[in-house]
Amino acid sequence: MSQALYRRYRPENFAEVIGQDHVTAPLRQALRSGQVNHAYLFSGPRGCGKTTSARILARILNCAQNTEASPTDTPCGVCPSCVELARGGPGSLDVVEIDAASHGGVDDARELRERATFAPARDRYKIFILDEAHMVSPQGFNALLKIVEEPPPHIKFIFATTEPDKVIGTIRSRTHHYPFRLVPPDVLVPYLGQLCASESVPVGSGVLPLVVRAGGGSVRDTLSVLDQLIAGAGSGGLEYEGAAALLGYTQASLLDDLVEAIAARDGASAFRVVDRVISTGHEPRRFVEDLLERLRDLIVIAASGDAADAALRDVPADQMQSMRAQASHLGAAELSRSADLANAALTEMSGATSPRLHLELLMARLLLPAVDDDRSGLGARLDRLERGLPAAGAPVRAAEAPVARDVAPAVAPATVAAAPVAPPAPVAAPVPAAMPAPADGEVDVPRQPRGTEAPAVEPAATDEPGSTDSPAAPASRPVAAAPPAPAGQPPAPAAQPPSAASAAPPAAPQGTGGPDTEMLRRRWPEVLETIKGLRRVTWALVDPRNAQVAELDATTLRLSFDTAALAGTFRNGGHPDVVARAVRETLGFDVRVEGILTEQTSAAAGRPAAPAGQQSPPADGGWGTPASSGSRAAGQSAVERAAASWDQ
Ligand SMILES: [Zn+2]
Structure with a gap:
């Protein structure tokens, strides 16, 4: 366990190099047909196999089995050169590795030129591998130019660099250039799986994608991350929590x-x-x-x-x-x-x-796009409207929708006018109207900031008789308009001037997602895979383009949908159960699943009362009432049609 994974699993031939087929395939073809150039340039991001491939190429070129009569693309592994150049071997006299980062000066280049005039000690070629070749100084390159231009037949050069543009053009044009790339996750994840299996390290689900992401496509970085995790792992192997704690902070x-x-x-x-x-x-x-x-x-x-x-x-x-x-x-x-x-x-x-x-x-x-009233803020809100979302957080939870609807017709015209001056209005208005309970006027002010359910219920109740009683109606309306907003949420922003909402940001957002929500969001692709296996219709419905994880608390997972039609369709037809089962199978815990409308979560983000009031007509008119929405039928039939086509 003492040696780093990256060294222990360093590939020894091109077949073992992962994720660089676009480079290794033509190289091997050239080797098999004996068409070997005298200089190569391997470029690409760090840690993706350039130097390793340079060593493999050197090993093949100098393998005793690789002769003019029988060219090969695979080192035999048993001849003296192959043994010397194997993992952990002593290295060969005829393969010279130079780190240009420390030996890139003109003197080093001259020395290299002198060494190149000698014939190889034992093998077919004298091979120079120049790592970090972009670090060679311009004078150094000029000193090398002659020998790269007209090399003796026994000399091969392999330049490796992260910045091929910095290698002077006269040299670059005499090389065969092979660009290496970052290794994609769909190659790296299975590779790490094999590697952990051969190391006998058990791996929990979700760990390897995390490792791969932390490695950013570099094989060396990825293996270092894995090394670190294995070193810190107990007998249970690699577990998601430990890995996330270590890697969740990149x-x-x-x-x-x-x-x-x-x-x-x-x-x-x-x-x-x-x-x-x-x-x-x-x-x-x-x-x-x-x-x-x-x-x-x-x-x-x-x-x-x-x-x-x-x-x-x-x-x-x-x-x-x-x-x-x-x-x-x-x-x-x-x-x-x-x-x-x-x-x-x-x-x-x-x-x-x-x-x-x-x-x-x-x-x-x-x-809080709603607090921005300049053009870009308006554009953002228009965007949301076009996508079928309430522009500024219509604060209507599914359960509260009926209440809001009852109030809406009477309230709508009044609130538009009253809302911009929301703070004084509710305070002043109840006073004349509040004959039954004079205390209400005073109590209302301190109560609102406290944000309990009580004030939300009371005004709503008094409003219904009030609406038939014409003198009381205008007074109670602004009050009635307020309750839907704070219901279940501290209504502090509603009670303050609108500017306060942007001045006190940390208080504004409300407890939607917990730490678990982030975990679930990261692992959501895995859950989606499971859902796909369980039921295609559900999978199509919760596609990331339609739905996202809004919140996960101790008992409930809330998925927010972009349109009321989709949310309605999701609630009916057993889809929540399928998602719950997928979560259990993938992540191992039980949870109840709810479908909500996207904006319902952000209503919690404490929007000021004014925009909420302004937007209430569209909210009550359609977005907030998925159950009765006519568009729901259309959405459902589309999904049903899709379902039918899959079931056939
Ligand atoms: Zn050999």
Whole structure:
């Protein structure tokens, strides 16, 4: 166990090199046909097999079995050269590895040129492997140029570099250039699985994707991460919790968690990510820079659709899939507005004494599009409307919908006028009307901030008789309009002037997702796979383009759907049970599953009363009442049609 995994499993021939078939296949073909060039350039990101492949190439070239008469693409493994160049072998006199990072000067290049004039000591070729070749100085390259241009027949050069552009063109043009790439997860995950099996280390589900993500496509980095996990693992092997605790704090995973939380409008998770950014010592400014970069990628995806694959070639396929979902949940205008906000925050953060404060303010602004009344904020809200969502958090939970509907016809015209001046209105209004309970007028003010259920019930009850009694009606309306908003949530923002909502961001987002929510979001693709196996219709319904994980608490998993039709369809027809079963089978715990409308979670994010009031007519008119919505029938029949086609 003492030697690093990366060394122990270093490939010894091209068949063992993973994820670089586009390079190894033509190379092997050239070797088999004896068409060997005198200089090679291997380029690509760090840790993806360039130096390893250079050594393999050297091993094949100098293998005693590899002769002009019988060229081969696989080292025999038994001749003296093969043994010397094997893993843990002493190395061969005829294969010289030079690290150009420390030996890239002109003197080193001259020395190399002199050594190259000698014939190989024993084997067919004298092979020079120049690692980090971009570090060779221009003078060094010029000193090498002559010998690379007109090499003696016994000399081979293999340059390996992360930056092929920095290798001077005259040398580059004399090499065969093979670009290596990052290794995709669908290759790395099974490879790590095999490796753990041969190490007899049990691996819990979900661990390897986490490791692969932390490694970022570099085999060496991935194996180092795995090494570290194995070293810290008990007899039970690798478990998800331990791995997440160690790896859940990398810049990349924090960024993923944050964007997912913003896409799901899950304020609690977003602020927890901020907490982790700070507590794990990440630099807030750097983090916002990365966030801006991610938003840029999402804008590219939103703007160019399928063509985004070409523009974002370096993004792994699984990451691309989740980014597509994020882009579609946020929408182009919202993304563009978010990028503006992140950019502005970046400027404000330079030299700021409390970068954390700025980071938190940024979170609040990202989460609350409704407080932004300029054009970009309006654009974001329009985006949401177009996608069938309430633009500004219509605060209607499914259970409360009937109450809201009863009140709505009477309230709607009044609130539009009254809402912008919401704070004074409810306080002043009840006084003339409150004959039955004069105390109500005074009690109302302190009560609202406390946010218990009591005030929500009382005004609603008094309103119904009141609505037939014309003098009382106008007075009670503003009061009646308020209750749906705070129901079950602290209504602090409603009781304060609207500006307070943006000034006190940490208090605003409400307890939607807990730490478990983040875990579930990360492992959601696995659950989706299980659902796919259980029932295709459900799988299609909860596709990331339609639904996302809104919240997981001790008993209930809430999936938020983009349209009322989808949410309604999900609630009927046994879909929640299928998801619950998939969660149990994949993650091993029991949970009740509910389908809700996307905006229902963000209603909790403490939007100011005014926008909520303004938006209440559309909310009551359709979005908030999935059960009675006419569009539901259309949505259901579409899914039924799909179901029928699968069942055939
Ligand atoms: Zn050999």
